[in-house]
Amino acid sequence: MKFLNYILIIFGALIAMYAKAGANQNQYILISGIVILMIGIYRISKTIPSRNDTENDEGTNKNV
Incomplete structure (x- = not known):
């Protein structure tokens, strides 16, 4: 699944650059x-844990 996310990013960037390259650009392709x-x-950002969640979890364990 991680590989698919990188493929989506690269593919989307290539499509956006292709649409931007021409003088008569197609808005729908862009x-x-x-x-x-x-x-x-x-999809990649969903897999990265939040920094605030770890700080809050550590803070509640210290106070208990």
């Missing part, structure tokens, strides 16, 4: 590239 890029970034 938007779809950005959407694919953002889906990949979102």
Whole structure:
């Protein structure tokens, strides 16, 4: 699954750059590239643990 997320990011970035390269750019291709890029970034960010969650958990254990 991690490999798929990186593929989505690379694929979305390539599509967005391709749409931006031409003088007569296609807005729909650019938007779809950005959407694919953002889906990949979102999926990766879900796997990163929150720093605030670990600080809150440690803080409550010290007070108990």
